Amino acid sequence: MTFVMVGGRLSLDFVATLTERRHEPVEQLLEPRDLSTWAGEVALVDEDLDVSPDELAEARALREAMHRVVLARTAEGQLRAADIAALNRAARHAPVALQLAWSGGLRRRGDVRQVLASIVRDVLELLDSDQLARVRECDREECTRLYVDASRTRNRRWCDMAECGNRAKVAAFRRRQHGWDERTGPLWTGPPVPLTAIRGREEPLRRSEVVPDP
Numbered sequence: 001m002t003f004v005m006v007g008g009r010l011s012l013d014f015v016a017t018l019t020e021r022r023h024e025p026v027e028q029l030l031e032p033r034d035l036s037t038w039a040g041e042v043a044l045v046d047e048d049l050d051v052s053p054d055e056l057a058e059a060r061a062l063r064e065a066m067h068r069v070v071l072a073r074t075a076e077g078q079l080r081a082a083d084i085a086a087l088n089r090a091a092r093h094a095p096v097a098l099q100l101a102w103s104g105g106l107r108r109r110g111d112v113r114q115v116l117a118s119i120v121r122d123v124l125e126l127l128d129s130d131q132l133a134r135v136r137e138c139d140r141e142e143c144t145r146l147y148v149d150a151s152r153t154r155n156r157r158w159c160d161m162a163e164c165g166n167r168a169k170v171a172a173f174r175r176r177q178h179g180w181d182e183r184t185g186p187l188w189t190g191p192p193v194p195l196t197a198i199r200g201r202e203e204p205l206r207r208s209e210v211v212p213d214p
């Protein structure tokens with residue numbers, strides 16, 4: 001498995017082929033064959049796709065339109081007529097064809113246009129579903145992956161605990177090590193401060209009383 005699939009929807013996993021959008025975007029669909037690999041890994045098609053550079057560019061543009069529309073419907077962002085038109089255009093094509101094999105399994109066949117149609121149909125269904133209210137962006141600020149929070153308590157914070165959850169925790173730990181606590185601000189690192197005038201006591205305030213330890 002080359003690609004991370006944590007979105008809970010085909011379309012969100014496709015949108016997640018570009019991450020860290022607000023910082024230095026990380027593109028995973030670098031070459032035409034990457035789109036073919038992705039379609040194989042999500043089991044959209046059984047055979048390799050023949051992808052031209054133009055089709056890759058089209059797929060990326062469609063992906064960004066999908067991202068903007070989902071953001072506009074769930075968080076911040078403006079709904080653009082051009083993005084809606086792009087989604088509707090792609091959705092007009094037939095999706096990947098499913099065929100029942102004699103052996104009992106399914107065969108999935110299609111070209112790039114059909115693959116994109118299948119992905120766009122998924123995002124259109126998401127936009128019209130109750131799941132839309134559960135779409136979240138990963139809490140690790142740099143990540144920017146979107147996912148459907150299917151947790152019972154609706155408090156999932158990260159797209160992927162192993163990747164972003166742990167990285168966020170390590171980053172928070174490092175900030176605390178360097179005298180910064182994300183909840184309380186700078187930690188006191190100087191000598192103990194006598195606050196008898198304030199507290200009316202003789203002994204210096206212990207560090208743990210200056211700011212609560214996390």
Ligand SMILES: [Zn+2]
Nearest residue numbers: 138143159164
């Ligand atoms: Zn993440």
